[in-house]
Amino acid sequence: MENWQIWRKKKREQIITDRIAASDVLHQQWSQAISAYLQQGFPGLKKMKIGLYWPFRGEYDPRDAVRYFMESGAILALPEVVDKDKPLCFREWWPGAPMKTGAYNIPVPHGTPCIQPDALIIPMVGFDGQGYRLGYGSGYFDRTLATYVTSPRTIGVAFELQRLDNVHPQLHDIAMQYVVTEAGIFQTDRQVLIPVSTKQCAVDNAVF
Secondary structure, rough: OOHHHHHHHHHHHHHHHHHHHHOOHHHHHHHHHHHHHHHHHHHHHHHOOOEEOOOOOOOOOOOOHHHHHHHHOOEEEEEOOOOOOOOOOEOOOOOOOOOOOOOOOEEEEEOEEEOOEEEEEOOOOOOOOOOOOOOOOOOHHHHHHHHOOOOEEEEOOOOOHEEEEOOOOOOOOOOOOEEEEEOEEEEEEEEEEEEEOHHHHHHHHOOO
């Protein structure tokens, strides 16, 4: 696709505007559904190191959902932008952890250890039927994933209003293994995003 960068920029702006414009009631309903799917569909997260994110510009907020996993022994971590051309550093986080203001004025843990997550809950500005995500354009998550010798489980989260026909992926883009929206859990299989029941997902993800 010609001018894919311009197309992505316009789509990104449109989706973020629509996401922010969603009513508080709908946002809460959608978020509760996503949290339930995460908790019920991915029991293996209870014993994992989980990378998550601090919500930004109307994104789904994963923090309450992952506390459920933390109570069973999971270790949580939030990303810090070290440099615009370097991978993210995931710093251990817990409710009440010391924080500082990081890039884009997003809070990040202050002085806690960097860890490599076993699973990543990744925010998506948009996503398509192949499991590819439209991000904010900086490429941090793709750059970080490319450095890991052992790939973590990747779970993209978004609302259905962020679904696109095609994000026009480039060679550097990495598809999500799972996508979770208020409509359910979807798994990428042979470059196609297919729905999977909560029960089946839980069986597949009992232990990563």
